[in-house]
Amino acid sequence: MIGMMYLVLTALLALNVSKDILDAFVIVNKGLENSNLNFTERNEKLYAEFDLAKTVDPVLVTPNWKKAQDAKKESEQLVAYIDELQKQMIIETEKVEKSVADTLQMQNIENKDKYDIPTHIMIGDSEDGSKGASRELKNKLIKYREQLTGYILPADRKTVKVDINTDDPATSEENWELYNFYDRPLVACLTILSKLKNDVKNSESLVVDYLLKETDGEVMKFDTVAAKVVPQSNYVLLGDEYKADVFIAAFSKTKKPEITIGENLKLDVKNGLGKYTVKADKEGIVDYEGMIRITSAKGKESVFPFKSQYIVAKPSLTVSLDAMNVMYQGLNNPISISVPGIPTEKLSVSASGGTLIATGSGKYNVKVSGGTKVDLNVYATMDNGEKKNMGTMSFRVKQIPKPKAKFGEITDSGNMSKSAANAQQGLIAQYENFIYDIPAKVTSFKMVVFTANGSYDLFSNSNMLTPEMKQQLQLVKKNSRVMFEEIQAIGPGGAVKLSPLTIKIN
Secondary structure, three states, X not given: OHHHHHHHHHHHHOOOOOXXXXXXXXXHHHHHHHHHHHHHHHHHHHHHHHHHHHHHOHHHHHHHHHHHHHHHHHHHHHHHHHHHHHHHXXXXXXXXXXXXXXXOXXXXXXXXXXXXXXXXXXXXOOOOOOOOHHHHHHHHHHHHHHHHHHOOOHHHOOOOOOOOOOOOOOOOOOOHHHHHHOXXXXXXXXXXXXXXXXHHHXXXXXXXHHHHHHHHOOOOOOOEEEEEEEEOOOOOOOOOOOOEEEEEEEEOOOOOOEEEEOOOEEOEEEOOEEEOOOOOOOOEEEEEEEEXXXXXXXXXXXXXXXXXXXXXXXXXXXXXXXXXXXXXOOOEEEEEOOEOOEOHHHEEEEEEOEEEEEEEOOEEEEEEOOOOEEEEEEEEEOOOOOEEEEEEEEEEEEOOOOOEEEEOOEOOEEEEOHHHHHHOOEOEEEOOOOOOOOOOEEEEEEEEEEEOOEEEEEEEOOOEOXXXXXXXXXXXXXXXXXXXXXXXXXXXXXXXEEOOEEEEEO
8 A cells, every 4th residue: 555655646746746745755654664664573583583493404594594694784784875865865955963864753854845955965966867876776776686686596586576676667758766866855755765675675575585485494393392401421420520411402293203223223202302222231332323304394304313322331339348458469469440430441540569460341450569558540531531530449468378288188287097198199288268269389398207116207399298108107006196397388479388287097
């Protein structure tokens, strides 16, 4: 309706410039200004929708989003230029300051019918308007129209057309500049410029809407949003930082994405979320990857690959008895080291007072080099590459206890039948009630046989009974005593002298 009134009033200018016509221009201009506000509001909503679409699929949307931002910039600059032309006409015609012209309503303009100053500004000292602002305005409108038309695909330009007319009128011998601004009263010139601003904003809206629809049809529609928290790790060490990404997740309740893990595993999807459940059947870091496929309203499939990992650890119970934190000199002391929440392959261990030998899966042998204490220092390599000290464990160092000599089943002293004594082949050395099962061997000993006629000393340079020793055992009588002494043995702790052993022949 406003457009029709504008055309009628423009035609009546050539016939009569009555007060009624001037007042009608005021009404039409007010309608155009309201339309411009509506276009501005609509365009802001379009840009907000564009921003949202860009966050959903930046790769697809960003190219058209940038074109829309360029269109917005060019539109603002062109509208600002037209605003300045309107203000210049009011300032020079009404003889007011710029601050007054900024807020002066058209109905309050006194010189509505003045045409000389507007003509001078827009046409200048030329017969065709080439030296006035109308030619510059026309060129800007043409450039703007060409730029926006360039954003429309050639196949769509017949149906999506930027409607900014700068052609010379077919019903007049005047060109576009003269037809619109030569000898036109102030209110007519202001209204014509308002109409051009309307055309600019309408063209902006048309093209931005077109650009948005070109991408919007390829983007998945989301109808629900929810807050989500994704921690970098659910396990945080004392003194470390808990870190998480908190964001709004958008999903569709009606159209499910297809989520696959690996080659064939399809997840059950509910409210946009896929539920991944898998049995933890191996210890350590488990990596997995998959794809999320979403089909848009136009049938285009978008694929989003993803990767993640989790840690599998054995259930563990750690009991620490400080008084038992002992390592033994000369032994390979086996230890296991683990830190809950951190895979063993990311742990590194060093020892002071000993040598470490890794045996795999967080297990080590510690060889004590000397001194009274061994300190084990454990470090973990975090996800960001930082090495973090997990703490130090201290162990006391003790000597290996002496083994005991054993003859048959007798260790210190005891009774033995003559037949059982004659069945023995020698002495053995054995660690009794020791936490490690380690070997020891007798290397030499003396056997003393006590009889009514005295005692006999016999020597062996091994752990075996000599033939002479076996002969004497065959000759011993009931209630005779046999002693093994000066027993030498060797074990992991080195050579050692063992306690004597005495038997009584039954």
